[in-house]
Amino acid sequence: MTTPRKGSEITKEWLEVILTKYEAKTTPDASVQIITFLVNLGADPGNNFQAEVIKVAAEGYVRGVTSDSNNNHKHYNLFIKFLLGTALEQQGARMMNGHRRELLIYSDIIADLNDFQAKTSGDKYHINIPEFVYGICTDDDYVLVMKDLSADGYVTKNKHDGLDLPHILMATDRLARLHAVSYSFYKSHDFFHKYPSFTIAEQWTNMMKVFFSSLIDCFIKAAEFKKEEYKMLFSTLESNKEALIEKLGDMPMNPKKLKIPCLAHGDYWTNNMMFQYDNDVSTDQMFPPHNIMMIDWGNTMFRDPLLDLQYLIYTSTTLSLRKQHLEEILHHYHSTFTTATNDLGVRVDNWEFQDFMEDWKNTRFFGCLTGVMVNILSLSKAGGKYQKQKGSISSNKFKAKIEIKLSKLLIGPITKLFLLPSMQKVAGDMMLKPFKKIIMELESCDEKTQSRVFDLFNEAWQQGVFDV
Structure with a gap:
């Protein structure tokens, strides 16, 4: 069976093979x-930067081998992810293990976490993700197939508006559950022995420091047209940049060095959660959600839970909502997390709300940087063009084989080179390169996008986040 590398290569034969494997989980002879x-295309250009996402609606028969009369007519609604980019870019993604980790989230890890919390708390802290159908991650192939949630009435909220209070509270609640369950599981299981791809080398932490340093320089250049209006803000940011980057560098990815090691989603914002409602209502109306699904786990890793929470709040809410409800949201997260960990038998010492707020302040700069970056990339027109410009592996099979073989030979030496301390400035700049052009077009963004971005900068400055 030939595994497709993109949506245009999906065949009837391939669908039959993967759906037969899916049905065989419950009916071995199916x-x-x-x-x-x-x-169909599963996401608009600009809504997904790391993968091609495809929706497939299929109709077929499920037959039992032992019974000719067991012919069941069935409809399948599938959501399928492929890697984007050239052969070398795809091999680079494999080296970082993000897509392997995402596949494990769907195929094994969330099931392990849910089994654990069900036995310990009676399924009180269930983690909701789309049902896994099929997946493969090798040096040659990558594909992840899930059930399409939209067929069950799940929808995303409008990313331009930000989440209202009922939606952000539900999103925060589920994030706290994920953190609490994974932290409790980690304390009683040898997670990294079973899932070694979640181990991240310290060199990547150093590279992220270089990336954030380049990102700040990029933001400052992009905001040149607002320099007079925000003169003191950017002066403070420029003066304290190195100290702020060092502070970011103290947020390690090694779980043994973390105060609360837990599984972080890594990209938990408006577009990566889907809501379900009791009634068939428009998402533009102010109805509270009935349920939520956490989707798109391509950036998942073990790290400080506060980084996940910072990312959620500063990518997915407006300044107006934060002014009115931030303390309520933070209280809700802390209460949910501490209640859950207590119920799961793993109490977190010295993390009362006052301690939590101190950790919140210490990670606040991360919230500002990632909030600004995600808002520019996802809300601007330039971001919408990015996916269309992304390269791909040749459609010619012979050419594709050569491209893949060359990329395998090159990626190892290139990665080792970029992990050298002397090369990390170059590596950080290269990591930023795909997004740099989009960020530099900030001046041409619409007023709403600019407002979201400069609200984040100004809010952080007024809170003393840029002071060291």
């Missing part, structure tokens, strides 16, 4: 015969 299928 086989699937596809009658018809339709492939």
Whole structure:
């Protein structure tokens, strides 16, 4: 069976193979015969920077091998992810293990966490993600297939508006559950022995410091047209940049050095959560959600839970909502986390709300930087163009084989080179390169996007985040 590398290569035969494997989990003798299928784009350009996402609606029969009469007509609604980029870019993604970790989240890890919390707390802290159908991650192939949640009425909120209070509270609640369950699981299981791809080398921490340093320089250049209006703000940021970067460098990725090691989603913002409602309502109306699903786990890793929470709040809410409700949201997170860890038998010492708020202040700069970056990339028109410009592996099979073989030979030496201390400035700049052009077009962004970005900068400055 040839595994497709993109949506245009999906075949009837491949769908039959993967759906037969899916059905065989519950009916060992099952086989699937596809009658018809339709492939559609799963996300607008700019909404997904790391993968091509495809929706497939298929219709077929599920037959039991032992019974000719066991013919069940069935509809399948699938959501499929492929790697984006050239052969070398895809090999680079594999080296960082992000997509392997995402596949493990769907195929094994969340099931392990849910089994653990169900036995310990009676399924009180269930973690909701889309149902896993099929996946493969090798040196040659990558594909992840899930059930399409939209078929069950799940929808995303408008990323331009920010989440209102009922939605951000539900999103915060589920994030706290993920952190609490994974932290409790980590304390009683040898997680990294079972899932070694979640081990991250210290060199990557150093490279992220270089990346954030380059990112700040990029923001300052992009905001040149607002320099007079925010003169003191950017003067403070420039003066204290190195000290702030060092502070970011003290947020390690090694779980043994973390105060509260837990599984972090890594990209938990408006577009990566889907809500379900009791009634068939428009998402533009002010109805509280009934349920939520956490999607798109391509950046998942073990790290400080406060970084996940910072990311959520400063990418997905407006200044107006934060002014009115931030303390309520933070109280809700802390209360949910501490209650859950206590119920799961792993109390976190010395983390009363006052201690939590101190950690919150210490990670606040991360919230500002990632909030600004995600808002520019996701809300600007330039961001919408990015996915269309992304390269791809040749459609010619012979050419594709050569491209993949060369990329395998080159990626190891290139990665080792970039991990050298002397090369990390170059590596950080290269990590930023895909987004730099988008960020530099800040002046041409619409007023709403500019407002979200400069609200984040100004809010952080007024709170003393740029002071060291």
